Amino acid sequence: MAEVDDFFLLREFDSLNRENESTQQKIRDEEERIKRRANELAQRKEQLSAREQSYKEMTHQIAELDRRLLQHLSPEMKAQLEEQGLELMTQQDQIDELIKEDKTFIVGYQKTLLELTSEIESEIQILKNKILTHQKRLDSLLPTINPEWMEKYQKIRAKKLSHGSFSTLEGLHCKFCRHTVSKEFQSDVDVKLQLKSCPGCSRLILPYKAVAG
Numbered sequence: 001m002a003e004v005d006d007f008f009l010l011r012e013f014d015s016l017n018r019e020n021e022s023t024q025q026k027i028r029d030e031e032e033r034i035k036r037r038a039n040e041l042a043q044r045k046e047q048l049s050a051r052e053q054s055y056k057e058m059t060h061q062i063a064e065l066d067r068r069l070l071q072h073l074s075p076e077m078k079a080q081l082e083e084q085g086l087e088l089m090t091q092q093d094q095i096d097e098l099i100k101e102d103k104t105f106i107v108g109y110q111k112t113l114l115e116l117t118s119e120i121e122s123e124i125q126i127l128k129n130k131i132l133t134h135q136k137r138l139d140s141l142l143p144t145i146n147p148e149w150m151e152k153y154q155k156i157r158a159k160k161l162s163h164g165s166f167s168t169l170e171g172l173h174c175k176f177c178r179h180t181v182s183k184e185f186q187s188d189v190d191v192k193l194q195l196k197s198c199p200g201c202s203r204l205i206l207p208y209k210a211v212a213g
């Protein structure tokens, strides 16, 4: 017959398992944070190179206007080309300002990102070590747990029920879903220490001795 301790071992197995899962999620979140920042930086670099491209094109256009101004032109035409040239130069000045802003932003952001990445990477290393430590304990717990129990547990666990895989009885009711069980069911759980599933919510029912204290 099983002992109360067997339930404690199963619960420990479950809680380490769940902790590892949430730690893995934390690691994914942190990695996502780095990726988002890196994307932001890449976008800004693209913006900069698009602006540098238009700056270059304007330089060509201005040079072309200057060449045309060297030809024999009517005074109206000359005035018109000069006006176009001025307009282009004004636009170019504005773009130049934006290019400077982009560059300042990129330099600062690169530095921040570098610091953040190394910070996050060491945080991730700590989390990975935590998982490893838990995994060692899980590996040593596994042989101590009845294989039939483990099979039942893994099935319930696979359902990823909210609020976990376990429930307990309150009188003749499942504490979680309030399903009513027979007196025999209650005695199988609380006296014979069998691992049974609630017929209502399928959670594994822990005997009260494995829950109290």
Ligand SMILES: [Zn+2]
Pocket: 167, 174, 175, 176, 177, 178, 179, 198, 199, 200, 201, 202, 203
């Ligand atoms: Zn239930």
